[in-house]
Amino acid sequence: MLQEQINQHSADIQAFSTDNAEALEQFRIKYLGTKGIVKDLFDAFKQVGPEEKRVLGKVLNEFKQLAEGKHQQLKEALAAPAPHAVKTDADLTLPGEGFTLGSRHPLALVRREITGIFGRLGFTIEEGPEIEDDWHNFSALNFPEEHPARDMQDTFFIRKGGENGDIALRTHTSSVQVRMMEQGKPPFRAIMPGRVYRNEAISARAHCFFHQIEGLYVDENVSFADLKQTLFYFVQELFGEGTKVRFRPSYFPFTEPSAEMDISCTICKGSGCQLCKQSGWVEILGCGMVDPNVLENCGIDSKKYSGFAFGMGIERIANLKFVIRDLRLFSENDVRFLKQYTAALI
Incomplete structure (x- = not known):
C-alpha cells in the first residue's frame, strides 16, 4: 500500500x-x-x-x-535571467550607442596613395623578405666591399660571415628589385613597398626601422628623361599641381648617373621655414639610371636594356603631407595621435 x-x-x-x-x-x-x-x-x-x-x-x-x-x-x-531579456525600466526611445570608427595609420594612408599613383602608370607591386643575404642586399647592387653600409654601425646583422656569407635585416627594398630581375625577364615596371632597418639612434628625425617605396623600370631605350617625367607626374599627383621639382647630382652604388629630387616646400610654399631650413626646398627621394653592373649581376643584357630606379621614405612623405615633426609618433601607438586620421576614411 x-x-x-x-x-x-x-x-x-x-x-x-x-x-x-x-x-x-x-x-x-x-x-x-x-x-x-x-x-x-x-x-x-x-x-x-x-x-x-x-x-x-x-x-x-x-x-x-x-x-x-x-x-x-x-x-x-x-x-536564471531569460535569454535576451529586456530591462523593463529601459527607455527604448533613447538613441543607441554609436560605434567608434577605426582609423588607418598615417603611414598606411600615404602608402596607399603612393601605390595608387604608380598603379595608374602601370607599375605593379612586388614584395620580398625582410631578412636578406649579402648578395641581394649589397653585392648584386654594386656595393663595394669597403662600403660603410656593410659596417655593423649601419646594419643589423643576424649573422656576420660564415660559409653562406652575411645575413642581415634588409637596409632597403632594393633587394626586392634584385630578386625580381633574377627571376624574370624584362620589361619590368614595379614598385616595392616595405619595412627596412638601419642601425641608427632613435630621435625625432631618425629611427632604427622605417618604411620605403622603391621603384624600378627596365626596358629597351629607357632614358633619364623617362625617369624625370615619371617622377614629375608623381609629385603633381601627390602634392598638387604647381609643386616645383629640381634634381641635384648625387651618388648611389646601384645607379649611374644618380640624383636626389627636391620639391618646393609644401609648408611655406618655397618662402622658407624651419622644415625646409629656410631653403624653400625639401628632398624627398633618390633616383638614377640603373648601373649596367647591376643589370649584368641579375642576368640582364645591359647593352640591350636600360632602366631607372628610385626610392623614397614613406615617413618623409607623411611628414610633409600631415606636418608631423617627430618620427617616433608613427610607432608609439598613441591613440590620441591615430584618431586624427579617422576622417581620412570617410
Whole structure:
C-alpha cells in the first residue's frame, strides 16, 4: 500500500513543471512542508513491519530526494535571467550607442596613395623578405666591399660571415628589385613597398626601422628623361599641381648617373621655414639610371636594356603631407595621435 503511494507521488513529481513562483511554492508546501506528503509518508513508514522497512526505507529516501531535487531545479530555472531579456525600466526611445570608427595609420594612408599613383602608370607591386643575404642586399647592387653600409654601425646583422656569407635585416627594398630581375625577364615596371632597418639612434628625425617605396623600370631605350617625367607626374599627383621639382647630382652604388629630387616646400610654399631650413626646398627621394653592373649581376643584357630606379621614405612623405615633426609618433601607438586620421576614411 505504501509502495503504491510512493510510486504515484513520484510520477506526479516527475511530470510537474511550472514557470510561476507561486505554483512552485504550492509544490513545496504540498510535498516538503511540515504537513506535506513526504512527512506523512515517513509517519506511515513507522507503522510498517521490520521486513518492509528494509525495502521501503531506501525507496522513501529516494522519493524525498526526488521531491527536493525537483523543487531546487525549478527554483534555479526561475531565478536564471531569460535569454535576451529586456530591462523593463529601459527607455527604448533613447538613441543607441554609436560605434567608434577605426582609423588607418598615417603611414598606411600615404602608402596607399603612393601605390595608387604608380598603379595608374602601370607599375605593379612586388614584395620580398625582410631578412636578406649579402648578395641581394649589397653585392648584386654594386656595393663595394669597403662600403660603410656593410659596417655593423649601419646594419643589423643576424649573422656576420660564415660559409653562406652575411645575413642581415634588409637596409632597403632594393633587394626586392634584385630578386625580381633574377627571376624574370624584362620589361619590368614595379614598385616595392616595405619595412627596412638601419642601425641608427632613435630621435625625432631618425629611427632604427622605417618604411620605403622603391621603384624600378627596365626596358629597351629607357632614358633619364623617362625617369624625370615619371617622377614629375608623381609629385603633381601627390602634392598638387604647381609643386616645383629640381634634381641635384648625387651618388648611389646601384645607379649611374644618380640624383636626389627636391620639391618646393609644401609648408611655406618655397618662402622658407624651419622644415625646409629656410631653403624653400625639401628632398624627398633618390633616383638614377640603373648601373649596367647591376643589370649584368641579375642576368640582364645591359647593352640591350636600360632602366631607372628610385626610392623614397614613406615617413618623409607623411611628414610633409600631415606636418608631423617627430618620427617616433608613427610607432608609439598613441591613440590620441591615430584618431586624427579617422576622417581620412570617410
